[in-house]
Amino acid sequence: MWRKVLLVMCACVVFGEDMLPEEFTRCRQKDAKLNDCLKGAVPDALRKMKKGIPSLGVPALEPLLVSSIDIGAGAGPVVIMQNYRRIKLHGLTDSVLTTYKADLKHYRLRTDSHTPKMEFIADYVMKGRILVLPIQGKGIANITMLNLVVKHDLIGEPVVRDGQTYMHIKEYRVKFVPQRVLLYFTNLFNGDKRLGDQMNAFLNENSELVFNELKDSYEKSLSSVFQDVSNKIFDKVPMNKIFLED
Numbered sequence: 733m734w735r736k737v738l739l740v741m742c743a744c745v746v747f748g749e750d751m752l753p754e755e756f757t758r759c760r761q762k763d764a765k766l767n768d769c770l771k772g773a774v775p776d777a778l779r780k781m782k783k784g785i786p787s788l789g790v791p792a793l794e795p796l797l798v799s800s801i802d803i804g805a806g807a808g809p810v811v812i813m814q815n816y817r818r819i820k821l822h823g824l825t826d827s828v829l830t831t832y833k834a835d836l837k838h839y840r841l842r843t844d845s846h847t848p849k850m851e852f853i854a855d856y857v858m859k860g861r862i863l864v865l866p867i868q869g870k871g872i873a874n875i876t877m878l879n880l881v882v883k884h885d886l887i888g889e890p891v892v893r894d895g896q897t898y899m900h901i902k903e904y905r906v907k908f909v910p911q912r913v914l915l916y917f918t919n920l921f922n923g924d925k926r927l928g929d930q931m932n933a934f935l936n937e938n939s940e941l942v943f944n945e946l947k948d949s950y951e952k953s954l955s956s957v958f959q960d961v962s963n964k965i966f967d968k969v970p971m972n973k974i975f976l977e978d
Protein backbone atom coordinates (compact mmCIF):
# COMPACT_ATOMS: atom_id res chain seq x y z
CA MET A 733 0.00 0.00 0.00
CA TRP A 734 2.64 2.55 1.04
CA ARG A 735 4.78 1.46 -1.81
CA LYS A 736 1.97 2.30 -4.18
CA VAL A 737 1.33 5.69 -2.62
CA LEU A 738 5.00 6.47 -2.79
CA LEU A 739 5.18 5.44 -6.43
CA VAL A 740 2.23 7.63 -7.29
CA MET A 741 3.77 10.54 -5.43
CA CYS A 742 7.08 10.13 -7.17
CA ALA A 743 5.34 9.97 -10.51
CA CYS A 744 3.66 13.26 -9.69
CA VAL A 745 6.88 14.95 -8.82
CA VAL A 746 8.71 13.69 -11.86
CA PHE A 747 5.96 13.76 -14.44
CA GLY A 748 3.52 16.28 -13.03
CA GLU A 749 2.90 18.86 -15.69
CA ASP A 750 3.82 22.38 -14.83
CA MET A 751 2.38 25.66 -15.91
CA LEU A 752 3.81 28.85 -17.29
CA PRO A 753 3.67 31.61 -14.69
CA GLU A 754 0.28 33.35 -14.73
CA GLU A 755 1.70 36.68 -15.81
CA PHE A 756 3.23 35.32 -19.03
CA THR A 757 1.43 36.25 -22.23
CA ARG A 758 0.08 33.19 -24.05
CA CYS A 759 -0.05 32.99 -27.83
CA ARG A 760 -2.45 30.86 -29.85
CA GLN A 761 -1.18 28.33 -32.37
CA LYS A 762 -3.93 29.21 -34.84
CA ASP A 763 -3.49 32.97 -34.51
CA ALA A 764 -2.71 34.37 -37.96
CA LYS A 765 -0.38 36.75 -36.13
CA LEU A 766 1.29 34.04 -34.01
CA ASN A 767 4.77 35.34 -34.87
CA ASP A 768 3.88 38.89 -33.84
CA CYS A 769 2.38 37.58 -30.62
CA LEU A 770 5.59 35.65 -29.80
CA LYS A 771 7.76 38.60 -30.75
CA GLY A 772 6.15 40.50 -27.91
CA ALA A 773 5.57 37.64 -25.47
CA VAL A 774 9.09 36.19 -25.40
CA PRO A 775 11.03 39.34 -24.40
CA ASP A 776 8.25 40.15 -21.96
CA ALA A 777 8.74 36.70 -20.41
CA LEU A 778 12.53 37.25 -20.33
CA ARG A 779 12.03 40.43 -18.30
CA LYS A 780 9.75 38.52 -15.92
CA MET A 781 12.45 35.86 -15.53
CA LYS A 782 15.14 38.27 -14.28
CA LYS A 783 15.08 36.45 -10.96
CA GLY A 784 14.30 33.05 -12.50
CA ILE A 785 11.29 30.79 -11.94
CA PRO A 786 12.07 28.60 -8.92
CA SER A 787 9.06 26.31 -9.46
CA LEU A 788 10.37 25.34 -12.92
CA GLY A 789 14.05 25.41 -11.96
CA VAL A 790 14.71 28.33 -14.33
CA PRO A 791 17.81 30.18 -13.07
CA ALA A 792 18.00 33.95 -12.70
CA LEU A 793 18.66 35.56 -16.08
CA GLU A 794 20.01 38.85 -14.71
CA PRO A 795 22.80 38.11 -14.54
CA LEU A 796 22.89 34.67 -16.13
CA LEU A 797 25.64 32.53 -14.59
CA VAL A 798 27.75 30.23 -16.73
CA SER A 799 30.23 28.00 -14.94
CA SER A 800 33.08 27.96 -17.42
CA ILE A 801 34.29 28.37 -20.98
CA ASP A 802 37.63 26.97 -22.10
CA ILE A 803 39.15 27.98 -25.40
CA GLY A 804 42.08 26.08 -26.87
CA ALA A 805 45.00 27.94 -28.38
CA GLY A 806 43.96 27.27 -31.98
CA ALA A 807 46.01 28.52 -34.90
CA GLY A 808 46.25 31.71 -36.93
CA PRO A 809 46.84 35.30 -35.86
CA VAL A 810 45.31 34.80 -32.39
CA VAL A 811 46.84 31.85 -30.56
CA ILE A 812 45.60 32.24 -27.00
CA MET A 813 44.67 29.55 -24.52
CA GLN A 814 41.86 31.03 -22.43
CA ASN A 815 39.90 29.78 -19.43
CA TYR A 816 36.93 31.70 -18.11
CA ARG A 817 35.29 30.85 -14.80
CA ARG A 818 32.33 32.21 -12.80
CA ILE A 819 30.95 33.94 -15.87
CA LYS A 820 28.17 36.48 -15.45
CA LEU A 821 26.19 37.64 -18.47
CA HIS A 822 24.44 40.95 -18.00
CA GLY A 823 21.93 42.51 -20.36
CA LEU A 824 20.12 39.56 -21.93
CA THR A 825 16.79 40.57 -20.45
CA ASP A 826 16.97 43.94 -22.23
CA SER A 827 16.71 42.12 -25.55
CA VAL A 828 14.00 42.77 -28.10
CA LEU A 829 13.11 40.41 -30.92
CA THR A 830 13.26 41.79 -34.43
CA THR A 831 11.83 38.75 -36.21
CA TYR A 832 10.10 35.57 -35.11
CA LYS A 833 9.32 32.54 -37.23
CA ALA A 834 7.50 29.74 -35.47
CA ASP A 835 6.93 26.54 -37.43
CA LEU A 836 5.19 24.51 -34.77
CA LYS A 837 4.32 21.69 -37.16
CA HIS A 838 8.03 21.01 -37.45
CA TYR A 839 8.88 22.03 -33.88
CA ARG A 840 11.14 24.80 -35.12
CA LEU A 841 11.52 28.34 -33.77
CA ARG A 842 13.71 30.95 -35.39
CA THR A 843 14.21 34.43 -34.05
CA ASP A 844 16.65 37.33 -34.17
CA SER A 845 17.23 39.29 -31.01
CA HIS A 846 18.81 42.68 -30.47
CA THR A 847 20.59 43.36 -27.20
CA PRO A 848 21.80 46.94 -26.73
CA LYS A 849 24.63 45.96 -24.40
CA MET A 850 25.70 42.51 -23.28
CA GLU A 851 28.46 42.34 -20.69
CA PHE A 852 30.43 39.15 -20.19
CA ILE A 853 32.28 39.39 -16.87
CA ALA A 854 34.44 36.50 -15.70
CA ASP A 855 37.57 35.36 -13.93
CA TYR A 856 40.08 34.59 -16.66
CA VAL A 857 43.44 32.96 -17.19
CA MET A 858 45.11 33.30 -20.58
CA LYS A 859 48.41 32.69 -22.27
CA GLY A 860 49.47 32.92 -25.88
CA ARG A 861 50.20 35.28 -28.69
CA ILE A 862 48.22 37.78 -30.74
CA LEU A 863 49.84 38.65 -34.07
CA VAL A 864 53.48 38.91 -32.94
CA LEU A 865 52.82 39.97 -29.35
CA PRO A 866 52.91 37.61 -26.39
CA ILE A 867 49.98 37.93 -24.00
CA GLN A 868 49.34 36.41 -20.60
CA GLY A 869 47.33 37.25 -17.54
CA LYS A 870 45.04 36.14 -14.76
CA GLY A 871 42.34 38.44 -13.45
CA ILE A 872 38.92 39.71 -14.41
CA ALA A 873 37.75 39.93 -18.01
CA ASN A 874 35.08 42.29 -19.28
CA ILE A 875 33.97 41.55 -22.82
CA THR A 876 31.15 43.90 -23.76
CA MET A 877 29.17 43.54 -26.95
CA LEU A 878 27.29 46.59 -28.17
CA ASN A 879 24.21 46.34 -30.39
CA LEU A 880 24.45 42.61 -30.43
CA VAL A 881 22.27 40.74 -32.89
CA VAL A 882 21.83 37.07 -31.99
CA LYS A 883 20.32 34.69 -34.50
CA HIS A 884 18.58 31.85 -32.65
CA ASP A 885 17.51 28.61 -34.31
CA LEU A 886 15.71 26.17 -32.01
CA ILE A 887 15.18 22.69 -33.36
CA GLY A 888 12.71 20.73 -31.31
CA GLU A 889 11.11 17.33 -31.29
CA PRO A 890 7.89 16.07 -29.74
CA VAL A 891 8.19 14.01 -26.59
CA VAL A 892 4.97 12.39 -25.40
CA ARG A 893 4.57 11.70 -21.71
CA ASP A 894 1.36 10.79 -19.91
CA GLY A 895 -0.64 11.70 -22.99
CA GLN A 896 0.86 15.19 -23.16
CA THR A 897 3.18 16.42 -25.89
CA TYR A 898 6.24 18.37 -24.84
CA MET A 899 8.45 20.24 -27.30
CA HIS A 900 11.96 19.21 -26.30
CA ILE A 901 14.67 21.41 -27.83
CA LYS A 902 17.27 18.98 -29.16
CA GLU A 903 19.46 21.56 -30.81
CA TYR A 904 19.87 25.29 -30.19
CA ARG A 905 22.01 27.16 -32.69
CA VAL A 906 23.16 30.73 -32.17
CA LYS A 907 25.14 33.22 -34.19
CA PHE A 908 26.48 36.41 -32.62
CA VAL A 909 26.80 39.57 -34.68
CA PRO A 910 27.90 42.45 -32.46
CA GLN A 911 28.26 45.92 -33.92
CA ARG A 912 31.17 46.58 -31.61
CA VAL A 913 33.14 44.61 -29.02
CA LEU A 914 34.98 46.23 -26.09
CA LEU A 915 37.53 44.14 -24.21
CA TYR A 916 39.14 44.82 -20.89
CA PHE A 917 41.36 42.43 -18.94
CA THR A 918 42.67 43.36 -15.47
CA ASN A 919 46.05 42.16 -14.28
CA LEU A 920 47.68 41.32 -17.59
CA PHE A 921 51.40 40.51 -17.41
CA ASN A 922 51.31 39.90 -13.64
CA GLY A 923 49.90 43.35 -13.06
CA ASP A 924 52.47 45.35 -15.07
CA LYS A 925 50.34 48.45 -15.63
CA ARG A 926 52.16 49.86 -18.62
CA LEU A 927 52.17 46.55 -20.52
CA GLY A 928 48.59 45.85 -19.46
CA ASP A 929 47.31 49.23 -20.67
CA GLN A 930 49.14 48.84 -23.97
CA MET A 931 47.73 45.34 -24.52
CA ASN A 932 44.17 46.40 -23.65
CA ALA A 933 44.47 49.28 -26.12
CA PHE A 934 45.89 46.92 -28.74
CA LEU A 935 43.11 44.35 -28.18
CA ASN A 936 40.47 47.03 -28.65
CA GLU A 937 42.09 48.34 -31.84
CA ASN A 938 41.93 44.76 -33.11
CA SER A 939 38.71 43.75 -31.43
CA GLU A 940 37.12 42.41 -34.60
CA LEU A 941 40.04 40.05 -35.16
CA VAL A 942 40.10 38.99 -31.51
CA PHE A 943 36.36 38.46 -31.33
CA ASN A 944 36.25 36.43 -34.53
CA GLU A 945 38.69 33.99 -32.98
CA LEU A 946 36.56 33.68 -29.84
CA LYS A 947 33.17 33.71 -31.52
CA ASP A 948 32.80 29.96 -32.14
CA SER A 949 33.57 29.04 -28.55
CA TYR A 950 31.21 31.69 -27.17
CA GLU A 951 28.46 30.59 -29.51
CA LYS A 952 28.90 26.95 -28.57
CA SER A 953 28.93 27.59 -24.83
CA LEU A 954 26.09 30.04 -24.83
CA SER A 955 23.88 27.98 -27.12
CA SER A 956 24.12 25.13 -24.64
CA VAL A 957 23.20 27.51 -21.80
CA PHE A 958 20.23 28.87 -23.80
CA GLN A 959 19.19 25.30 -24.62
CA ASP A 960 19.23 24.28 -20.95
CA VAL A 961 17.20 27.32 -19.92
CA SER A 962 14.64 26.77 -22.71
CA ASN A 963 14.26 23.11 -21.85
CA LYS A 964 13.59 23.97 -18.20
CA ILE A 965 10.32 25.29 -19.58
CA PHE A 966 9.73 23.15 -22.68
CA ASP A 967 10.42 19.84 -20.91
CA LYS A 968 8.05 20.69 -18.07
CA VAL A 969 5.19 22.64 -19.57
CA PRO A 970 3.17 20.79 -22.23
CA MET A 971 3.43 22.38 -25.65
CA ASN A 972 -0.28 23.24 -25.82
CA LYS A 973 0.05 25.19 -22.56
CA ILE A 974 2.83 27.30 -24.08
CA PHE A 975 1.26 27.69 -27.52
CA LEU A 976 -2.47 27.48 -26.84
CA GLU A 977 -4.46 25.22 -29.12
CA ASP A 978 -7.63 27.27 -29.30
Ligand SMILES: *[C@@H]1O[C@H](CO)[C@@H](O)[C@H](O)[C@H]1NC(C)=O
Pocket residue numbers: 851853874875876914916
Ligand atom coordinates in the same frame (compact mmCIF):
# COMPACT_ATOMS: atom_id res chain seq x y z
C1 LIG B 1 32.51 46.49 -18.76
O1 LIG B 1 32.87 47.31 -19.84
C2 LIG B 1 31.84 48.19 -20.27
C3 LIG B 1 32.31 48.89 -21.56
O2 LIG B 1 33.56 49.46 -21.39
C4 LIG B 1 31.48 49.15 -19.16
O3 LIG B 1 30.44 50.00 -19.57
C5 LIG B 1 31.04 48.34 -17.94
O4 LIG B 1 30.78 49.19 -16.86
C6 LIG B 1 32.11 47.32 -17.54
N1 LIG B 1 31.55 46.45 -16.51
C7 LIG B 1 32.21 46.12 -15.40
C8 LIG B 1 31.50 45.23 -14.43
O5 LIG B 1 33.33 46.50 -15.17
